[in-house]
Amino acid sequence: MARQDSWHGMVDLIERVVGEDDLLPSVVTGVRSTVREVAVLPTADIAGHTRALLAAATRALAARRGPTEAELSFVEELGSTRARQGVPIEAVLGAIHVAERAIWSRARDAAASSGIEAQVLLDARELYDDWAQAVRSRLITAHRAADTGRQTGDRDLVVLRRLLEGGSAATLAAAEAGLPAGGGLWILVARPDDSALEQSLRDQGPVLIAHLDGLLVGVFTRAPGVRAARRPGGGSTGPAGLAGPAEPEELGTVRRLALSALTAAESTGRTGVVHVADVAVLAAVADRADLTAMLTDRHRPARTELGAHAEAVAAAVRAWLESGRDVSVAAERLFVHPNTVRNRVQRFAALTGIDPADPFGAMNAWWLCRAWLASDDDQQR
Incomplete structure (x- = not known):
């Protein structure tokens, strides 16, 4: 009975993790920044398929079973769709891996704080891996079949x-x-x-x-x-x-x-x-999703303190830097008064401790503001 109760607790924990408001936007952002071939797809497309796969995996864990034919039919459709969109199967599997890593990382942390035994978490992960293996196999088969047809004659x-x-x-x-x-x-x-x-x-x-x-x-x-x-x-x-x-x-x-x-x-x-x-520096920044995550985590308190003003402050700092630190040009670009740009740059520096007037500080400031604005865009979509 105790083991059964532990399993119910594990299922409840997974459902809570999957249901967290920031999980899906975080996963989608991670997928788009890490798997470049998938980044060209609309955010809603990635989010919709990710949400469906998460829901199917959660149901399978709760029932301690593998994927049903209905779930595999959805997977086949996903594989065919990605092939028609020109997304290689390696990128599709890579996107799924990024999502899995994010979800199980949260589940592991939540299990530790909820008193879930390590063995129960391991059992859940093994069951999920069996489910995921069947899903990947059907996904690869469907993608290859569709991709072969798409390439014929081209x-x-x-x-x-x-x-x-x-x-x-x-x-x-x-x-x-x-x-x-x-x-x-x-x-x-x-x-x-x-x-x-x-x-x-x-x-x-x-x-x-x-x-x-x-x-x-x-x-x-x-x-x-x-x-x-x-x-x-x-x-x-x-x-x-x-x-x-x-x-x-x-x-x-x-x-x-x-x-x-x-x-x-x-x-x-x-x-x-x-x-x-x-654009060597900008290209290097765009390729380092891991450092972007570290940078945003480091300055999360500053963004929390800014609250609803975070987007406006980030836009002002970025416009100021991209305008060669010319307040008037940045203000014209943002349709605000120059003093507004000055105040927002000063506010950013005070809360983050980053000096945007320093060459290295300027790059960190631009990078951080770019990440904040990109995150806001993803959430709005």
């Missing part, structure tokens, strides 16, 4: 995938695509809805372009020229991240650098083609 996409695999396969794929690698190759990534940019890039030649993992990905024998960043009627295209040059076997890594450049460009409002070397 030669450029097939060649591009091989090119990004690295090694000798990449060298052969480059030769097949007519991409001489003597001077190195360049990779550009952009959002897939900018048709003007895509057409301009295709005119650069020789070039291999395809829609992959929810992005427009292009491989070039030389860096795309300035005209690739211009619309036919004038004006700049949306941002595109560029990295290179590199040998074919290194293009997998270079593609990730180009994606980092795209993310950095979007976060600072840049347009046109942006090389990762031009």
